[in-house]
Every structure is written in structure tokens, then in C-alpha cells.
Amino acid sequence: MIQERTKVQTYLQIHPNDNVLVALQDLLAGTTVITKSREVILQQPIGAKHKFFVNDMKAGDEVIMYGTLVGKVQVPVSKGELMTTANTKHAAESYAYKGFQHRWQQPDVSKFKARTFNGYKRSDGRVGTANYWLFIPTVFCENRNLDVIKEALHKELGYAVSDKYNHFTRQVFQAFKEGKDIEQIDLGPSSNQRERYFKNIDGIKFLNHQGGCGGTRQDASTLSSLLAAYADHPNVGGVTVLSLGCQHLQVEYFLADLKKRNPSFDKPLYVFEQQQSQSEEELICNAIKKTFLGLAEINKIEREPAPLRELTIGVKCGGSDGFSGISANPAVGCASDLLVALGGKVLLAEFPELCGAEQELIDRCVNESVAEKFIHLMESYNDLAKKVGSGFHMNPSPGNIKDGLITDAIKSTGAARKGGTSPVVDVLDYTEPVTKPGLSLVCTPGNDVEATTGKAASGATLILFTTGLGTPTGNPVAPTVKISTNTGLASRMSDIIDIDTGGIIRGEKTIEQMGEEILEYCIKAASGEIIPKAVLLGQDDFIPWKRGVSL
Template sequence: MKTIKLEPQDNVIVALSNLSQGSAIETNADPLTLLEDIPAKHKVFEQDMAADQDIIMYGVRVGKTTQAVKAGARMSTENSKHATDPYQYRGLQASWQALDVSKYQGRTFQGYHRPDGRVGTANYWLFIPTVFCENRNMDVIKAALLDNLGYNKPNDYQDYVQSLIHAVEEGESLEQVDIASLAPSTHRVFQNIDGIKFLNHQGGCGGTRQDAQSLGKLLASYIDHPNVAGATILGLGCENLQMQDLFAELEKRNPNLHKPILRFEQQKTGTEQELIKTCLLQTFKALKEVNKQERQPAGLDKLVLGVKCGGSDGFSGISANPAVGYAADLLVSLGGSVLLAEFPELCGAEQQLLDRMDSAENAEKFIKLMELYSQSAEAVGSGFHMNPSPGNIRDGLITDAMKSNGAAKKGGNSPVADVLEYTEPVKKAGLNLVCTPGNDVEATTGKAASGATLILFTTGLGTPTGNPICPTIKVATNNQLAARMPDIIDINSGSIIDGSKSIAEVGEEILDYCIAAASGTVIPKAVQLQQDDFIPWKRGISL
């Protein structure tokens, strides 16, 4: 199969492989002769189009033509522009039937049970600065701890540089030097602690008081997270985000939190040496206690799955995103929770999401968040229409509405159970919409803040990112990426494009992988590579 038409009413066709000018492709009517070369992932106009005519894909408007175009021409930024349909709440319109999950009945994962009933997929200890002034102390503590406790990934590049130096000194060819192969450290002092993570950031002082308040909510959400065993917090003492403000946010979020939280303020402690020595001693005492926690069986309804896309391409909405959406529907059918975020990448998909809501309150909240976000972007001369990156466009995502309708497929087809503000915790099973930017790291940071215990991250171009506390699983949209970047890809959905597997088959593979990752029996590549990316959103304009 060379092409695919996603919905009967579409007037563009997707190229599944590179197509040559002059070749013919099958359509529902007569064969269509291509007027130019069509790269894989790009779209071909199926019919002659006048200027300012609607471009339909996924069954909805994703743009308008900017000029007259002929059937067989490629859709591009020169002949097309972003356009969407208006949206409003009409009550529940969509019907959905839970999937057959009989093969998953009785399945469990091995997780860390918390006193409040939540279950973590990992057991991390956090070091958190209330202000950027403490980042250096964080770095000193990190250097002292991670190697000695067996958590650091061996740095192959150090040996590589040593080999290059040796080659220079001996007059040997640099081209023949290869990266040395090092065996990872197998000595972990605390076997039931999956890692010690450092949430360095550039906030906490300066900026606005609202920035500090938002940061306090975010840091409190990470301390409260079910994947976190406890935390060590370092403050300076004079910053905007005062220690008592952070603990007040934590009290509001979870007044019954039962985990060790250590706090130190440098201006009260005295010398840097005394601060770090006391911090390390007290942290070691706490680590000895939380190391007694062990994985225990938990039902799949305890999983909270964040779904994200980044480095998207023209296949994202056809392979990886629908497959992740199928896995999401399976989990919802099992009583679990799914978090779909990236509000700039829901532009053009609003109506289909509103039609899956039976709560006017949720619908009003979603519309308000979308409109305020969009208006803020437009006020500074930007807008959701500027969301696609050069890489997105180069690989066939021409308008934001096209990108968004493909991105929304990660959430599957189940009803929308709730709409959450940035850092607002998930409380309901089912599909939850979470307000975050589309920016990869800001979005994954926000998903973890709302309680995601695993993140499924689809990519068509290759995105090397992860999260400090939420294991992040990468799903490739195409075979070429999976072969080119196997060090970051966990699952390949390119089999959907080549026709060897169905969306449902890959969706089940994804859920099976999630169960194994949640149990610690497989370690996602992002975790292995220590891709611990953490960027707080200041609520400014970020697409």
C-alpha cells in the first residue's frame, strides 16, 4: 500500500512511501496522476481546489488553501494555511464501548504501595532546591552520592577522550579510536531505591510572586508523587519561595502524606560544609528506612498513564499515536487513568473532545483554559497556528490543526472524565485532559505533576528526553527511526505503516510493555540513559 485516505470525507491522501512525479495512485474515483514528487508522510490533494477552500483530514477541517491547486499536487506551507472549525459544548455526543480486556483480567504489576492507596511504578528519593542559589550545592551532593551508591551510568566518553589523548601523544590516527565498552555498575547500596534524582531549576526568586507560587505547587506535586519515597529540600532562606510556603502547598495537596521529608536552610545552618555534611547524614538515615519498601502486586487500575508526542512526523497520527490511544482505551477499560495534555496540540480537535464530555463543568473549564491560552499567545504576536516546528513541517505536518488531530489520537476514544489545571492532581479514573504546553519537557514535567506513573512518548523524528521520576517509554512511528536510533526507542509502531500489524496489535504490545516497565522487569531506554529532564512552566507563552 502506497497511500492511505484516513476518512471518506477527506480531500487529501497520505503518502506512505516516496512517490514519483507522473506516477498514478488509486483513489475511490479514477487513478490520480501525481504532479510532483511526494515524499513519504506528506499529503496529496485528491481533487482540484479553489483558493480559500477547506482542507479536510481525519474527517475535520485542518486548513484552507491559500491559492488554487490541482489534484495531484502536494500540500505545503505555500498553498495551505491553518484553519479550524469553531467549537462549543453540545452535551455528550459520542458513544463508546469499553474494549474487551478479558486477556488482562487478573493481571497485576509489581509496584510500591503508598499509605493513601496509590501505587508507584518506581521508588525514587528526591533532592529539591527551593531556589536556583542552591543548584551548586545540589551538584556537589550529586557528585558525592551517585557514583558511590551505584546509580550513575558509566561515562563512556571519559574513556573515549582518554583514548583520543593517547592517540595524539602516540601519533596515532584519531579516526581509529572507538568508544570503550564499560560494564555498568552492579553495586547498588540501596536495592529497593530505584534512583536519587535532583530537580535543579532556575526559579524560586526574582521573577513574579506568581512564578514562585507555581513552582511551589510543582515541587509539592513531585514530593507527593507515588513514585517518590521521600525528599531532601535545600533552601537559602531569603528567596521568594519560602520553605514554609512549599510545605503549605504540600499540606493542601495531601494533608495525610506519610513519607520522610528533610529540610535544610543554608542561611540558618552556617558553612557550606556543615550544610552538606548534615544533609548527607540525615539523608542516609532516611534512605536506610525507605529501602525497606518492596514491590508488591497491584491491579492495573492503579496505573496512571501519561501520553505525549514529540518530534512528530506525518506518520504520528497514523501509527504510534493511534496505537498508544488503543493502549489508553485498554487501560481505561481496566479502570486505570490516562492523562492527555499539550493544549496547543489540541487546537482543532476541541469539538471531538467536548463531544466526549457529559459534564458541563468540565466542558466550560476546558473551553476557558483553551481560550485564555490562545489569547495569551496571540497577545504577544504568536498563536497556536505557529506550533508546528520546522522538523514537523518538513516531515508532513503542515498546519497545527493537522498536527493536533493526529496528536489527540494518543488519548484514545473513551469519554473525558476530568479536566485538570497545571499541577492539579488526577482524582478520577478514565481519560483526563491536563493543561500543559506542547513543549516536550514542560509537558512531561506537567504530566508527572498531575500523577502520571508512566509516560508513553511517541516520536517520528527521534526525541532524547525523559523525566526524573516517571519512567518514559518511547514509541517510534516508523521503521527507519527505530533502526536509526535504537538507543532511545523502546517500541516500534512502524509495522502499522508497512501493514504487518494492526493498531490493536501494537496497542496491546504497548500495554504489555507498560506492565513490565511498571514492575521494574524492563527498564525504558530514557531511564537507562538517565534522561532526567525537568523544566517548570512559568505559565508564560510556550507552545
């Protein structure tokens, strides 16, 4: 990365071949920018995170950023002019397998070589970063029963997030009854959370969903594989399954998928079918009693040291902005490279957000088989979107565009930087488990929750989630670490942000320094020494992908 600075860092040239620059601060019209011994006078105000042209360009000219094609100019533009959706449209290079084209410069990992984290070792050798009990419904009809059980177990066993909003509502109601101004009522401090009885159980999680029946049989089959993946997850110690009985996703199908995924599965697993129960009350009471005994059993498991190679980290961006590909994403990429060099596993997903970065990733694939699988999944997914009048090029959201991500290729080339620079050792379809050390690509939508849901299904035991706009989401079984691209967001939404990479934008920290800080945080989070804010807030979001058009 090339950074051209004035006394105060105000703009950035990411690659020597780029013909657009990024404003790091709000720049006034008339500001003179000097790049490659050329003066560019800004024709209009350029907001922080946005891009401006450094050449006069005509319609059809290529826009280069990150050293690659990210769009084409639609109308004549002048140097110093703001890039917008009106003057620039998505464009990306064609791609094909050309052989392994990558030589990786491994980072220095000497300071991490002897480090360990304190995790939960499972009988199959995998190591979890948490110890959760999981409730799974085979069909949406059981969601209400799960909600009843959740309220009871969370409140009585000390896993409720907080009752502060209950207390706040009582205050508002009392003030309203008394004719007082409710606008004057503050939230105030939350009451003390009930002490947890099971010290070695980090949470009781519930996978409410809207599937299992009523859709296609393919949807039910995919959901079955997904739920089996979560039951088999290294962070899960035991499972309770609730079934109605008549749904498409039969319990026997789920159990078959679980055995197929892990023939040696030996965690406590209890199944309750409502249509075989005398009453709803009996079903719920029996589920609570049996689960309580299971909780007592997995509470005997304690954390113990494990090498860092046992970590599997999923990398994700959501609520992205024009700084995502400059600060948080490359910093996460640096942490990814460190973990890969230590023998760990990294999962990069969000296939709609790899559109425009395909050739670079293909060149990094270790063999033709891996590359061709990536190409097949990308093309079949994109073709499906095109059939309904969409496509990967329509991925950027209004929020992305407002904050500087004008084309999908700009978004994608920045998003791909989360995966670092190591070789691509494997490509996984949705719910396929990761097995190889190194960087693997996982086929998921770009949608925040569908993507994190898919990463956890492939085995992520931690998720690094970068955001420039602020995204309040997490995952039920993979603790999710929120990383801000800019300090303004970290200050404004400090309740959801764990790590701020805004120092990179200000030139106060290098990408490498932030990468090491992120890995240090991961070690502490994996050991239970730090609880990420998404976990503290109970952000247990779970959305199965139906393999339809979701970008």
C-alpha cells in the same frame, strides 16, 4: 480508518471525507493513485509522510483530514499536487459545548482483567511504578550544591549512568599527547557500573531548575505547587529539600502547598537551609548523612502485586512526523482505551496541540462543567499567546513541517489520538492532581519537557512518548517509554527507542495489536522487569512552566 492499498501499501486515506491522502512511501511524479473510483496522477514527487490533494481546489477551499477541517488552500492547486506551507494554511472549526455527544465502544479487556503489576504501595493507597528519593531546590542558587551531592551519591551508591565517556575522554587525551590520530579512537565497551547498595530504590533524582526567585511571585507560587506535586508523587519515597533562605519561594510556602495537596503526607522529608549553615561543606555533609538514613528507611519498601487500575499513564508526542497520527499515536490511544476500560487513569495534555481537535474532545466531555473548564483553559491560553503576536496555529516546529505536519490542526488531530476514544471525565489545570478513573485532559504547553513535567505533576506514574523524528528526553520521577512511528527511526536511534510501531505503516500489524503490545510493555515497565531506555540513559528532564507563552 480506511486504507486503500495497491499490492504494496503506498498511500492512506484516513477518513472517507478526506480530500488529501498520505504517502506511506516515496512516490514518483506520474504515479497513478486510485481513490473512490477516481484516478489521481501525481504532479510531482511526494515524499513519505507528506500529503497530496485528490481534487482541484481554489483559494479558500477547505482541506479535510481525519474527517475534520485542518486548513484552507491559499492558491489554486491541482489534484496530485503536494501540500505545502505555501499553498495551505492552518484553519480549524469553531467549537462549543453541545451536550454529551459520545457513545464509547469499550475494547475487549478479558485478557488483561486478572493481570497485575508489581508496584510500591504508599500509605494513602496509591501505587508507584518506581521508588525514588528526590532532591528539591527551592531556588536555582542551590543547583550547584545539588550537582555536588548528585555526583557523590550516584557514583558511590551505584546510580551513575555510565563512566564510558570519562574513559573515552582519557583515551582521546592520551592519544593527543602522544601525537596519534584521535579520529581512530572508538568509544568501546563501558566499564562495569558499581553495584547498587539499596536494592529497592530505583534511583536518586534531582530537580534542578531556574526558578524560585527573580521572577514574578506568581512564578514562585506555581513552582511551589509543582515541587509539592513531585514530592507527593506515588513514585517518590522520600525527599531532601535544599533552600538558600532569602528567595521568593520560602520553605514554609512549599510545605503549606504540600500539606494542602496531601494532608496525610508521611514520607521522610528533610530540609536544609544554606544561610542557617556554618558552611557549604556542613550543608552538603549534613544533607548526605540525613538522606542516607532516609534511603535506608525507604529501602525497606518492596514491590507487591497491584491491579492495573492503579496505573496512571501520561501520553505525549514529541519530534512528531507525518506518521505520528497514523501509527504510534492511535496505537497509544488503543492502549489508553484498554487501561481506561480496566479502571485506570490516562492523562492527555499539550493544549496547543489540541487546536483543531477541540470539538471532538468537547463532545466526549461527560458534563458541561468539564467541557466549560476545557474551553476556558484553551481560550485563555491561546489569547495569552495572541497578545504577544503568536497563537496555537504557530505550534508546528520546522522539523514537524519538514516531515509532513503542515498545519497545527493536522498536528493536533493526529496528536489527540493518543487519548483514545473514551469519555473525558475531567480537565486539570497545571499541577492539579488526577483523582478520577478514566481520561483526563491536563493543561500544559506542547513543549516536550514542559509537558512531561506537567503530566508527572498531575500523577502520571508512566509516560508513553511517541516520536517520529527522535526525541532524547524523559522525566525524573515518571519512567518514560519511547515509541517510534516508523522503523527507520527505531533502527537509526535504537539507543532511545523502546517500541517500534512501523509495522502499522507496512500493514504488518493492526493498531489494536500494537495497542496490546504497548500495554504489555507498560505492565513490565511498571513492575521493574523492563527499564525504559530514557531511564537507563538518565534522561531526567525537568522544566517548570512559568505560565507565560510557551507552545
